[in-house]
Amino acid sequence: RKEVEQDPGPFNVPEGATVAFNCTYSNSASQSFFWYRQDCRKEPKLLMSVYSSGNEDGRFTAQLNRASQYISLLIRDSKLSDSATYLCVVNTYGGATNKLIFGTGTLLAVQP
Amino acid sequence: NAGVTQTPKFQVLKTGQSMTLQCAQDMNHNSMYWYRQDPGMGLRLIYYSASEGTTDKGEVPNGYNVSRLNKREFSLRLESAAPSQTSVYFCASSTPGLSDTQYFGPGTRLTVL
Numbered sequence: 001r002k003e004v005e006q007d008p009g010p011f012n013v014p015e016g017a018t019v020a021f022n023c024t025y026s027n028s029a030s031q032s033f034f035w036y037r038q039d040c041r042k043e044p045k046l047l048m049s050v051y052s053s054g055n056e057d058g059r060f061t062a063q064l065n066r067a068s069q070y071i072s073l074l075i076r077d078s079k080l081s082d083s084a085t086y087l088c089v090v091n092t093y094g095g096a097t098n099k100l101i102f103g104t105g106t107l108l109a110v111q112p
Numbered sequence: 113n114a115g116v117t118q119t120p121k122f123q124v125l126k127t128g129q130s131m132t133l134q135c136a137q138d139m140n141h142n143s144m145y146w147y148r149q150d151p152g153m154g155l156r157l158i159y160y161s162a163s164e165g166t167t168d169k170g171e172v173p174n175g176y177n178v179s180r181l182n183k184r185e186f187s188l189r190l191e192s193a194a195p196s197q198t199s200v201y202f203c204a205s206s207t208p209g210l211s212d213t214q215y216f217g218p219g220t221r222l223t224v225l
Contacts, residue, residue, distance in 0.1 A: 043219055044216050045216070049213075087155075099157060102156075105154065
C-alpha cells in the first residue's frame, strides 16, 4: 500500500465549478500535511498547509481528518489557471530534517 | 533572490557515462534534498542533507552519490548512468520545523540512452 494515495484523475470540470480532491495516508504518526501544486513540466510549489481545524485561502479549503487519515482540498469557482496537478504531501517529521512523502498527484483540467 | 537553482536543465547521456547535477540555494536553508519524479510514481527522495556536512539516504539512493559542498550547494552524481535513471530530478531546500515548506528548483530532465 502506498504511504500517500490520491485519485490520479483527470478531473475535467467547467469554469466556475466546485471540485474536491481526496487523499489518504497510511502513517498515523504523520505530523503535518500539505497540498502542493505542480504545473506541467514545472517544479512543485506549496499551495497550502492543512491544519486539523481546517483552513481556507480564498477559493481553496483544506481539511484534515486524523482519525480517518484523510485529507481533502476543495476548489470553488474554478478558473482556467487552476489547471495543474495537485500533490497531497505528508510530513513524517523526525529529527533534524523533515521527510515529505508525496502522492502521485491528481490532474485537474478546467475547461472554458 | 533566485531561490533554488539547478544546472543543467536538460541532459542526454549514454549508458555508463557519469555526470553531476548541481543545486544551489540562497535562502540560508539548513536542509537540502534530491528527488526524482517518474510518471505514476510521484516524487521519491534520493538523498538529503539535514545540515552542512551531513548526508543521508532516502528512498531510492542506489546508483547515486551526493556532496554537500557548503550550506548553499548540494550536488548529485551519477557514476555510471543507466536507462532506469531517466527521470526528472528536483532539488529542494528547507529549514526544518513542523510547518516548514520545501522550495524546489526548476528541475533537470535527464535521458539515459
